[in-house]
Amino acid sequence: MLISYNWLKEYVNIEISPSELADKITKSGIEVEMVESLNKGISGVVVGYVQECIQHPNADKLRVCKVDIGQGEVSQIVCGAPNVAQGQKVAVAVPGAVLPGNFKIKKAKLRGEESHGMICSLQELGVDTKLVLKEYATGIFVMPSDAEPGSDALEYLNLNDHVLELGLTPNRADCLNVLGVAYEVAAILEQDVKLPDTSYTASEEKAEDFISVNIESLEDNPYYGAMIIRDVKIGPSPLWMQNRLMASGIRPINNIVDITNYVLLEYGQPLHAFDYNRLGSKEIVVRRAAEGEHIQTLDDQDRTLKDTHLVITNGKEPIAVAGVMGGATSEVQPDTTNVLLEAAYFASGRVRAASKDLGLRSEASSRYEKGIDRNRVYAAAKRAAALMAEIAGGRVAEGIVEAGKREVNTYTVNMDVSRMNGLLGTSITSEQTAAIFDRLGFSYKESDGIFEVVVPSRRPDITIEADLIEEAGRIYGYDRIPTTYLLSEARPGGLTESQAKRRGIRNYLEGAGLYQAVTYALTTPEKSTHFSYNGDAVYPISVAHPMSEERSTLRMSLLPQLLEVLQYNRNRSMEDLAVYEMGSVFINRQEVLNDLPEEYVFVSGAVTGVFNEHLWQGERKTVDFFVLKGILEGLMSELNLSERITYESGAIENMHPGRTAIVKLDGIPVGFVGQLHPALQKDLDLKDSYVFELNATSLVEAETEQMVYQALPRYPSITRDIALVVDQELPAGDLFTVIQAAGGELLKEVNLFDLYEGEKMEEGKKSLAFSLKYFDPERTLTDEEVVTAHNRVLKSLEEHFGAQLRK
Amino acid sequence: MKDRLEALKVEAIGKINESQDLKDLQAVKVAYLGKKGPITEVLKGMGKLSAEERPVIGAYANEVRDSIQQELDNKQVELENAAISEKLAKETLDVSLPGRPVKKGNSHPLTAVVTEIEDLFLSMGFTIAEGPEVETDYYNFEALNLPKGHPARDMQDSFFITEDILLRTQTSPVQARTMEKHEGQGPVKIISPGKVYRRDNDDATHSHQFMQIEGLVVDQNVRLSDLKGVLETFAKKMFGEDRKIRLRPSFFPFTEPSVEMDISCFKCSGKGCSICKQTGWIEILGAGMVHPNVLEMAGFDSKKYTGFAFGMGPERIAMLKYGIDDIRHFYANDIRFLKQFKKA
Numbered sequence A: 001m002l003i004s005y006n007w008l009k010e011y012v013n014i015e016i017s018p019s020e021l022a023d024k025i026t027k028s029g030i031e032v033e034m035v036e037s038l039n040k041g042i043s044g045v046v047v048g049y050v051q052e053c054i055q056h057p058n059a060d061k062l063r064v065c066k067v068d069i070g071q072g073e074v075s076q077i078v079c080g081a082p083n084v085a086q087g088q089k090v091a092v093a094v095p096g097a098v099l100p101g102n103f104k105i106k107k108a109k110l111r112g113e114e115s116h117g118m119i120c121s122l123q124e125l126g127v128d129t130k131l132v133l134k135e136y137a138t139g140i141f142v143m144p145s146d147a148e149p150g151s152d153a154l155e156y157l158n159l160n161d162h163v164l165e166l167g168l169t170p171n172r173a174d175c176l177n178v179l180g181v182a183y184e185v186a187a188i189l190e191q192d193v194k195l196p197d198t199s200y201t202a203s204e205e206k207a208e209d210f211i212s213v214n215i216e217s218l219e220d221n222p223y224y225g226a227m228i229i230r231d232v233k234i235g236p237s238p239l240w241m242q243n244r245l246m247a248s249g250i251r252p253i254n255n256i257v258d259i260t261n262y263v264l265l266e267y268g269q270p271l272h273a274f275d276y277n278r279l280g281s282k283e284i285v286v287r288r289a290a291e292g293e294h295i296q297t298l299d300d301q302d303r304t305l306k307d308t309h310l311v312i313t314n315g316k317e318p319i320a321v322a323g324v325m326g327g328a329t330s331e332v333q334p335d336t337t338n339v340l341l342e343a344a345y346f347a348s349g350r351v352r353a354a355s356k357d358l359g360l361r362s363e364a365s366s367r368y369e370k371g372i373d374r375n376r377v378y379a380a381a382k383r384a385a386a387l388m389a390e391i392a393g394g395r396v397a398e399g400i401v402e403a404g405k406r407e408v409n410t411y412t413v414n415m416d417v418s419r420m421n422g423l424l425g426t427s428i429t430s431e432q433t434a435a436i437f438d439r440l441g442f443s444y445k446e447s448d449g450i451f452e453v454v455v456p457s458r459r460p461d462i463t464i465e466a467d468l469i470e471e472a473g474r475i476y477g478y479d480r481i482p483t484t485y486l487l488s489e490a491r492p493g494g495l496t497e498s499q500a501k502r503r504g505i506r507n508y509l510e511g512a513g514l515y516q517a518v519t520y521a522l523t524t525p526e527k528s529t530h531f532s533y534n535g536d537a538v539y540p541i542s543v544a545h546p547m548s549e550e551r552s553t554l555r556m557s558l559l560p561q562l563l564e565v566l567q568y569n570r571n572r573s574m575e576d577l578a579v580y581e582m583g584s585v586f587i588n589r590q591e592v593l594n595d596l597p598e599e600y601v602f603v604s605g606a607v608t609g610v611f612n613e614h615l616w617q618g619e620r621k622t623v624d625f626f627v628l629k630g631i632l633e634g635l636m637s638e639l640n641l642s643e644r645i646t647y648e649s650g651a652i653e654n655m656h657p658g659r660t661a662i663v664k665l666d667g668i669p670v671g672f673v674g675q676l677h678p679a680l681q682k683d684l685d686l687k688d689s690y691v692f693e694l695n696a697t698s699l700v701e702a703e704t705e706q707m708v709y710q711a712l713p714r715y716p717s718i719t720r721d722i723a724l725v726v727d728q729e730l731p732a733g734d735l736f737t738v739i740q741a742a743g744g745e746l747l748k749e750v751n752l753f754d755l756y757e758g759e760k761m762e763e764g765k766k767s768l769a770f771s772l773k774y775f776d777p778e779r780t781l782t783d784e785e786v787v788t789a790h791n792r793v794l795k796s797l798e799e800h801f802g803a804q805l806r807k
Numbered sequence B: 001m002k003d004r005l006e007a008l009k010v011e012a013i014g015k016i017n018e019s020q021d022l023k024d025l026q027a028v029k030v031a032y033l034g035k036k037g038p039i040t041e042v043l044k045g046m047g048k049l050s051a052e053e054r055p056v057i058g059a060y061a062n063e064v065r066d067s068i069q070q071e072l073d074n075k076q077v078e079l080e081n082a083a084i085s086e087k088l089a090k091e092t093l094d095v096s097l098p099g100r101p102v103k104k105g106n107s108h109p110l111t112a113v114v115t116e117i118e119d120l121f122l123s124m125g126f127t128i129a130e131g132p133e134v135e136t137d138y139y140n141f142e143a144l145n146l147p148k149g150h151p152a153r154d155m156q157d158s159f160f161i162t163e164d165i166l167l168r169t170q171t172s173p174v175q176a177r178t179m180e181k182h183e184g185q186g187p188v189k190i191i192s193p194g195k196v197y198r199r200d201n202d203d204a205t206h207s208h209q210f211m212q213i214e215g216l217v218v219d220q221n222v223r224l225s226d227l228k229g230v231l232e233t234f235a236k237k238m239f240g241e242d243r244k245i246r247l248r249p250s251f252f253p254f255t256e257p258s259v260e261m262d263i264s265c266f267k268c269s270g271k272g273c274s275i276c277k278q279t280g281w282i283e284i285l286g287a288g289m290v291h292p293n294v295l296e297m298a299g300f301d302s303k304k305y306t307g308f309a310f311g312m313g314p315e316r317i318a319m320l321k322y323g324i325d326d327i328r329h330f331y332a333n334d335i336r337f338l339k340q341f342k343k344a
């Protein structure tokens, strides 16, 4: 909302500067987002009188003017505007003047003619073209004939004003008008509000002889008032009114339309002026539109209506969409003489429906939607009628023709001073509270610290005690509220076990060399199903109105976005990358989403290129399957899950079929690790890339036993190495399992230290060498014990796999 | 014989001093003190001496032998030290060569900021509450005093999935869920960090997905002045001890009274600069006293219990803290961006 400082001063006494005022308003609860000076650095612009205007001898499009710029001084000025003419009062930038953008005016010769200054358009004085009255939009601005030559043109044009831009929260719709802001400022500055003059002398004619009003549903339209103003003369509105409209961001059109806009800004009450002679009847009927009914609105668009829209009709056909826009047929035109002035209260739901469906948002519709002062409708109507009489020479017919209730009763809300102090932490007295309500213009009764406050109709946002506490608190001043500390008992805060473990996972992965990425949860419908291992019965979840296809569907895997991260960086020549993400995925198993989907926190990583290198010592390790598996093994050890995790080869869509392992916890899949499918790598233009994805929720929620200290070995261990020859397809993991089982209690460590699959081996065979460490923490082992255990291992290996010792 | 011994001693010490290395020294030792050495020879000839002379010469010979041995030992230490020095001199490295890099990643800047804020509130006795990112209309709006058709719903354009299910637009539904779990019994003292979603076009200052951290305290006798205390502690820990805070009245549907908190600008300390838009103050978060309707809907007696809530945006805080000018940097994950946020 744009508020003119000068306009505001008409209703409330302000003795501080615009920026000081803005600061006080902000501190009391309405954020002033900007204070804009309408004088954008202008000086030296005066009123001039064009005494003579002749064609430039050497240029078709230029005129040479003799302009009286006051004190008997007449200057010759060359002007290129098509509308300059003898007899006009104009704004003249004299030599030495400065215009917006620090544009300095100097004496000049234009095609051989002296020019001592410049006759200005409003745009040249810093006014936005879309706010300039249409007839002056492409030329100079012509001022009223009573302007005094030589006087400051900025005063006439109100360009010494300042505009406050208010950032209004939805509860403060009362400040969507100058009067509302005046009440707020009056409360802040401890001043009174001077109301506008709404008096006029009615003619002898009666409005009811010209029109009747009927409302079909009072729920849709609780009040409709119509006034008749006869014999108006359409023309431009006075400069002071145009200036205020422009300062508020509204373009002047003609006196009647400008008055409705002016009163809208002043009172917050939307008004509409119909050309009475073009109504097509002598009645107004307010009803729901018929489904599919048409109206041509005054922007000359044909609109198709719905039965949720409210229309004003002449008893037969719609002549306006209630609260949104008038119809073209009954629009005020240059030849209009009789005006029907509508002042109504439409239900916000009806206005919102039509405004949304028709894509029409206006100053009027947005006010109806946000709520207007129910009891200000009649005053606004009288104000507009008075202005139409004064400015447009109209005769106001007596009375207002009405349907519905003109005003509603106000209500009261109680506030207990002790509860207020309890909630704010203050010690405000009843006397101070009374003074605050006086400043706000709220009437009240008080007994024993309980205030019974009559809520003014302009403040429908106040409905409960807390609302009054806020009003009292903000006027009292939040900077006067003390700083205290919670009285409640101190309890320890802290992370839950899962939260701590999730942090542990992040710290571990970062320690292992991965950078954390954060990507979007919304992706394409296609990508949302990639890498899914959730079975077939999952349904992608798409939002109803996505901003783009690219961000339309919730992810079931973090990998598609991590691959985008690899691509993004690769496109910027960053080829060695190691990233991970921890975030939610969404699994929906319902054909129609009735209940919330399952949500899991996943942790996934993607690594490509060189993982480790130390160039001058010749060390260079490119990522492979075992780099990632090693990271996962370390992670599982960190989570105390190593012994319950298995890696089994398996197939995942978009993964390399021979280089992917399903990760299982207690035999149940919790993720996978492996190389991207080469075809996908090629599609994405990536080098060999390895990824993993784990369900972190499952990992952190797995119950683990309390760690117990293991006695340190005090007795020597005995190590035996064995080299085995087995079938090439036999997974090494199976050998580990069998060795562990057969070795028994005494076998404490098994390490694979060699793998050979070369030409020295028999076809289809490979050799694996293990180092087995035996010990007992309590005593020295005898040779015999070790031999027994070790023979058990060898026997078991032979039985299970036909494994032979390599000769 | 004494003269002979004296001469041998001088000769041996001379040889010792001439020794260049341990090998030379060993040769000297063998030559003079060995079983076939000249001193042994001298001693062998002692039989020819008188009984009076014998012990005198014997003692002298031992003296000579000891002093030669002493000289040998000294020289040995000297030569050994020299050998070590020589070896070390050959082993000297160019210490200016780069070391072997240790592979180490780091947190995303948003996570770093969230973690820092979490730790701060954990130290003040808060716990962390979490909830789903896909929410019901009830918890996201209705339980927070935003019934269907409420104009303030327009403040947040939402990604609806069905009429009743949407991507949460704020982390406040976690507050509603947590209060409900407490079944009307205080105290509640939580923060809820997480991702939220709004229908916005992504540009330098808007993101359709962003982070939020909200806090909630519900108990008997919780006051706006207590909120001020908590927020002041937060502001000083997060932005520096000499920060001042200011509360401005504002509006949020789930709090009444509602406030916005500004901190004194950490760049210019209030004089006015581009960061604070010349006002000396920087808007950091929104807060307020929990609306009685919200308390009642969650099963708390609003006559007995009061509470405060606050909410802030980690993106904004990270942008202020690190001087980042475009919110999209957080989600592009350019590795050159991510690598800048090593833990300090």
Ligand SMILES: [Zn+2]
Residues within 6 Å of the ligand: B265, B266, B267, B268, B269, B270, B271, B272, B273, B274, B275, B276, B277, B278, B280, B281
């Ligand atoms: Zn500053």
